[in-house]
Amino acid sequence: MKELYLLRHAKAKRASGGMQDCHRPLSRRGQRQMAAMAGPLQRLGALDGEIHVSTTTRTRQTLLALDEQLPASSLAGRARYPHELHTFDWKSLRTWITALPPGCDRIILIGHNPALLGLARWLFKQAPTELPTGGLLGLSLPVDSWQELGKHQAERVSRLTPTETSHALFRKQAPRPPDLDQASMDKRVLGLLTHQFRMVRALEPGVTAGFDPEFLHQYRVNLRRSRAIGESVRAIGRVPGLKRVLKHLKQRARATSDLRDLDVFLETLDQQPPSVSEQTLTAVHDWLEHQRRERHAALSHAMAQPAYAHDMARWQRLLSDKVLRRALKAVTPEQVESVLAERILQHDTDLAALADDSPDTSLHELRKAVKRIRYLAELDPRRYRAFLAGLKRRQTLLGEFQDLCTQQAWIRACIEVLSDAGPSGSARKECLGWLDSLEARKAELHRAVMALDPLTETASSP
Structure with missing residues (x-):
């Protein structure tokens, strides 16, 4: 050969x-x-x-x-x-x-x-x-x-x-976002959805190449933003075929979750290594890299299958369908504001219900809600400029909490593998101490989230 x-x-x-x-x-x-x-x-x-x-x-x-x-x-x-x-x-x-x-x-x-x-x-x-x-x-x-x-x-x-191989180089040739500053709401929504579809397709080669994690991150962002906007459209009016497309977008985004979590964890290990021995850190790092390679291979394989191409083709047909365009013409800034207000109210209710002993899943759901709120507010960025700026710290806190939870899950899984391999007791002890330090940081973030003001106090009015 x-x-x-x-x-x-x-x-x-x-x-x-x-x-x-x-x-x-x-x-x-x-x-x-x-x-x-x-x-x-x-x-x-x-x-x-x-x-x-x-x-x-x-x-x-x-x-x-x-x-x-x-x-x-x-x-x-x-x-x-x-x-x-x-x-x-x-x-x-x-x-x-x-x-x-x-x-x-x-x-x-x-x-x-x-x-x-x-x-x-x-x-x-x-x-x-x-x-x-x-x-x-x-x-x-x-x-x-x-x-x-x-x-x-x-x-x-x-x-x-x-x-x-480089998202920085890709960005210089990526599809340019449309100028929607003066566009009506229906043209803005369609323009954003169309651009996000083009970005997903343009990012695919970088995702499957797997050398720069930013490709996967942006791929996920565009899938999830499209889904969030689509769900908002469904909340306002019925669009035939939209529910099925959104279901598949959700599945495609979910298929990237483990790989994205591993990318973030490995980057964190490189930038902020924990207080463990070099031997333990190397063992954990190598195991995580193996997991990353396996999940990247699985994702690349899935994206090469006919089912993936079928999902993308269905999404593209919907974007060019006159039914969608007619439905979007009925979308007004007032309707967007109404849906946004409902989501903000639900967020504030969930935030007020948080307690010191609330499960991690409560904060995860809060993080998802904040993202959906942000994507919806971005349909009219000039109207909600101050409100969007105020979401940044909230998203950062909830995002870091989510990262710590996933890191704990991977460390626990790694401990099981290391135990099966018969490592020294010190390695297991170090990993358990590592878990405790992450738990302490989670508790700090939990309290910081509980101290956040309700979004209704920060939302800007037209």
Whole structure:
């Protein structure tokens, strides 16, 4: 089996002042692309084998940018620069590859389009039709020697681009939110729902790539915001088909919950490690990473199934349905205000009912209610600007409480696994102490939530 990785050079500056094409350097964007791709390339094993680089300035600087991010890998010292790789002809690349010695099982080529893409499509019929700057194609080839390469012989092809590894890069190319400041309520609701649908679809590649947790976070936010707005529309009037769509949005958002909790917990461990030994922390961290990988694989598999595509298609059809548009025309700011007032009143009732011994679930339900209130108020952000600003501390307190609860659940599950593996008693004792410290912080937050003012005292009036 041979592994072939094709990496297109990062974004380069345009030639100017008589500069030859081969001397074009990387742009700042190109440098950022490689900073985002370095870790994922290493995790994929794409840099483990031989490294062959075109002789142009932009391909050399692509490798140097990776080398800067991964100094321990000595990429620049291992690289070779065959002049044959400075080509835009895929057949020339094929000729060069088939002359490689059979003992080399894994290589990465840093070169140019259309040669890289043409070679990939010759090796695998269903290969992608595009390869942006900084993008990678990985092919698995069931051959013992490079001389045996044949048309459409690759068993699989994988694709990874900088905008799938970095949400910061993705954000620069993400769908732009519509300008709805002067829009009527019905056009505002439809505009927001349509934008959120587009964002969900645009975020999917980053979610399945799994290298930047922010993709999953924003994916969840857009699913849940759409559901919250849709539920508000249902509270005002009946829309055929909306209930079913909302049910599936809820299921899709719920399928991401464990993975998102793990992402947050792992980030917390990196930024604020607990007072436990390095050995215990490593054991917990490794177990959490294993759980994260399993759940990410399950989510990616689910998103690749026909049922997922069917759910997305149903959602898209609803957004373009005249029935929805007619129903939205009946939505007025006054109706939104009425539904919002009902939700605020229910929130305040639940807040007043909180006691020192109230279960954690009471605060979880309060957190969900605050989110639904916020999403509804965001339908008219100018009207509720001060009110929305006042929700921030409330959401922060309830969000931190929720995070602590999920962290406790994962630690308890980890203790069971560690116990089965027969760890020393000190590791279990440390984890139990860790749980106690989280419980103490939860108690502080519980009291802080109980001390919050009712939302009716902070809600702004038109």
